[in-house]
Amino acid sequence: MSAEARGSDLLLQRMMTLHPKIIDLTLDRVWRLLAALDHPERTLPPVIHLAGTNGKGSTQAMIRAGIEAAGKTCHAYTSPHLARFHERIRLAGALISEPALEAVLDECVVANGSESITYFEITTCAALLAMSRVPADYVLLETGLGGRLDATNVMARPAATVITPISMDHEQYLGDTLALIAGEKAGILKRGVPCVVAPQPDEAMQVIEARAAALGAPLLAHGQQWHVWEERGRLVFQDETGLLDLPLPVLPGAHQLQNAGAALAVLRHLELGDRAFEGAMTNADWPARMxxxxxxxxxxxxxxxxxxxxxxxxxxxxxxxxxxxxxxxxxxxxxxxxxxxxxxxxxxxxxxxxxxxxxxxxxxxxxxxxxxxxxxxxxxxxxxxxxxxxxxxxxxxxxxxxxxxxxxxxxxxxxxxxxxxxxxxx
The missing domain is CATH 3.90.190.20 (Mur ligase, C-terminal domain)
Structure with missing residues (x-):
């Protein structure tokens, strides 16, 4: 391991000791640190914010592949990492470098001082800081847990939000019914900002629709504004703009069809064109998903x-x-x-x-x-x-x-x- 890698690893280990609870859902500590960092979240490129129980990472990977196939660049934030922490932060398409990671981690530790903060909160702030300093066309921001009180939920007006399929998970933090969990996930919706919604159980969809109506957030929902299906070994996507005939997703699994549909709905909203649609299906890469x-x-x-x-x-x-x-x-x-x-x-x-x-x-x-x-x-x-x-x-x-x-x-x-x-x- 290089000296640089040891430096970032030591900083990450130190961050594990900054708060006694691994998960403690509130935004107060995040807002305090972002203010100390001069609010990097306010200077980001247009943000696509994703929440959901299943498929967030795969959907994000397909959106990123589509954006890049259209000749654009994007930052991406995801969690948890698999082999190395660097996987969580992509800057204009490339994994964050050791020097850049160590610099933003150290800056966040200094700005936070002796205040209590969780590992996920301070590393999310570090990611936002790094992204604010590198030019890109878009930011893909994936929630860690829930949505309403997730450390990523600090964007006043993203370009779009996405809710992937919701199911029972993390009940000890989000609630023990689909309706309660959906309420937390729907907390990323913003007034007037379109939200792409993947297939949902009825109980979850009712909560999302009620939240969207209260905020005047237009929904682009599966089965309503868009449809996706397999036909003769091809993916067919249809919305109010028209029909797309595309290769099946390179990511294996029948469930990737619905993730692909959500990604295509986002790319259609961003008006990125045919190269984006094709690239989303053929170029996406997401480890440890079949x-x-x-x-x-x-x-x-x-x-x-x-x-x-x-x-x-x-x-x-x-x-x-x-x-x-x-x-x-x-x-x-x-x-x-x-x-x-x-x-x-x-x-x-x-x-x-x-x-x-x-x-x-x-x-x-x-x-x-x-x-x-x-x-x-x-x-x-x-x-x-x-x-x-x-x-x-x-x-x-x-x-x-x-x-x-x-x-x-x-x-x-x-x-x-x-x-x-x-x-x-x-």
């Missing part, structure tokens, strides 16, 4: 295995994965699963029991909130899986490959497990 692992130590250790990685971790993600796996060519399918103890493991694992021949449970290395492998295995058995346990992903894969050398293996259950796997590849 990512095929063809190289690296794991792939080399089991050369006959078809190896996949996905970071989905809630019931809706489990359903989407099950649908995708069921649609692949027939092949023995085995899961290697590690989850956090804050997630609905039964809800995630239940639909996958219909498509998996076995599940090997692992603990997530280095994560205090990991669900122990023994507990993951127990919960998986309760919903119908043939389960076993392993000490780590490598041991699990070796055991599966010994029994089924040409199997399909999906490593799944957590973005943190996915990050651990990807870090081992670099």
């Amino acid at each position: 990512q095929r692992l063809r190289s690296g130590p794991l792939a080399e250790a089991a050369p006959g295995v078809e190896l996949w990685l996905d970071g989905g971790h809630n019931p809706a993600a489990g359903e989407a994965l099950a649908v995708h796996l069921a649609g692949l060519p027939k092949r023995p399918t085995h899961l290697i699963c590690g989850m956090l103890n804050t997630k609905d493991a039964r809800g995630f694992l239940r639909p996958l029991a219909q498509v998996a021949d076995s599940l090997t449970a692992v603990s997530i290395p280095g994560e205090a909130n990991t669900l122990p492998a023994l507990e993951t295995a127990r919960l998986a058995r309760e919903v119908g899986h043939d389960t076993r346990e392993a000490g780590d992903v490598q041991a699990a894969l070796t055991a599966i490959a010994a029994q089924a050398p040409e199997a399909r293996v999906l490593i799944c259950g957590s973005l943190y497990l996915a990050g651990h796997v990807l870090r081992g590849m670099v």
Whole structure:
């Protein structure tokens, strides 16, 4: 590791100690620090602000690919990262450099002084500061948790907002009903600013529509202002402007169709043209979303295995994965699963029991909130899986490959497990 990388890592570790709670939803500390930094959020290029439970990252990746295919540049902010913190911040298309990251982190630490602030809040302020200093045409800003009180919700008037599909997740922070969760996500809507809405459960859509009506925010909603479907191996998108006939999204999974539709609705609103639409479908890249692992130590250790990685971790993600796996060519399918103890493991694992021949449970290395492998295995058995346990992903894969050398293996259950796997590849 370079001296520069050590510097930013030390600053990031220091930021973990600035507030006793990892998650503490309020905007007061963010507003205070942004004021101390002379309000970088006020000098950003036009912002597209995204919230939702599932599909935020994939939708953002397709919007970014479309913007760049149109010859424009954009900043992008996402979380969490998988292998390196730098993945969270893109400046005009490129991951933030070590010197730039260390400079903005240090500036935020100095400006914050001895005041309490969470890790996500101060790193979000650092991202906004970095973005305010590099020219670009757009900013793509993804919420971390919720929306109404999320640290990213500081834009007075974004160019557009986006709400991807909402489902049950983070109930301890956002509420224990879809209506309550939707109310938090809809907190990113702004007066008079168009909002692109992906497919939603009725209970969530009613809340979004009520919020939009109260603010006079025009909705561009799936099933109303736009439609998307697959026809003869192509994606068809239709809105009031007309019909688009495009390649299917390069990101695998039937659920990516609805994410693609939301991305196209945004690009249509931005009036970026045909190159943007095509690029959004063909150029998007988003790791750990049904990512095929063809190289690296794991792939080399089991050369006959078809190896996949996905970071989905809630019931809706489990359903989407099950649908995708069921649609692949027939092949023995085995899961290697590690989850956090804050997630609905039964809800995630239940639909996958219909498509998996076995599940090997692992603990997530280095994560205090990991669900122990023994507990993951127990919960998986309760919903119908043939389960076993392993000490780590490598041991699990070796055991599966010994029994089924040409199997399909999906490593799944957590973005943190996915990050651990990807870090081992670099």
